[in-house]
Amino acid sequence: MQTNRVLILGGTGDARGIAAELVGAGRDVITSLAGVTEQPLWPAGEVRRGGFGGVEGLRQFLVEEGIALVIDATHPFAARMSAQAVEACAGENVPLLRFERPAWKVEAGDRWISASSIGEAALLLPPNARVFLTIGRTELAQFFARSDLSGVARMIEPPPMDVPPQWEVLRQRPPFAEASEAELLVRHGISHVVSKNAGGDATEAKLTAARRLGLQVVMIGRPAKPAAPRFSARADLIRHVERLLSP
Ligand code: NAP
DSSP states (O other): OOSSEEEEEOSSHHHHHHHHHHHHTTOOEEEEEOSOSSSOOOOSSEEEESOOOHHHHHHHHHHHTTEEEEEEOOOTTOHHHHHHHHHHHHHHTOOEEEEOOOOOOOOTTOEEEEESSHHHHHHHSOTTOEEEEESOTTSOHHHHTOTTOEEEEEESSOOSSOOOTTEEEEEOOSOOOHHHHHHHHHHTTOOEEEEEOOOSSTTTHHHHHHHHHTOEEEEEOOOOOOOOOEESSHHHHHHHHHHHSOO
């Protein structure tokens, strides 16, 4: 059994960055992707795809693969995977570190409306709003169900449901720049941006563009995750990983 093998729970640019750094330092790294994106950006090192089969499946994986350390670098909204990682790692006595990029914070000039869930965000939009939806492709139903709403929904892969005629789907992958985001918002006559509070630079430009244009942003707050040692700076996380692993 290998004793220094690191499992990264991925699906984010942060996870790819961490994998690249650890592989570059000669570490034995396997990244796990949920398998929901058909053509994911591929991390450095070994990669596996698909769910583990709940906590029990992950526990079995940790044992079978001789995992010495788990880094949860999933998206801030991937709450189930993070909770299962906490439980599985505790069960197998494997250390778990979480990388969590800081949430976006409201700044001068922002016009944010806070929502605690996707469903609440859909309810908070005023009648006949022109909406820029930047949420997951499986999370659109409650917006599409409101016949008074229209606008643009952006995602990497096509939505799994029929798109009402008053909505346009844009398939794009981050990062995005402020100028092109502002141009998109103006061209489509957008009145409201809907966003999860993902944090990070890659998708922040829609917020600065909305601020500049005086548009309202319905910001969906992060789900709670069970406690785990957390790092918001990659360098700090890597330093801690190197301390935990033997040379
Ligand atoms: P989730 O609700 O927390 O997890 C649902 C199930 O998907 C988990 O129970 C697990 O299946 C499987 N899963 C999730 N992440 C996995 C991973 N890295 N490796 C293997 N299995 C994984 O997760 P989600 O919100 O659907 O997100 C799925 C993936 O997309 C994550 O990797 C996340 O980092 C990425 N992502 C999510 C968002 C978002 O807004 N939620 C945005 C960008 C990227 P089993 O129970 O079978 O193990």
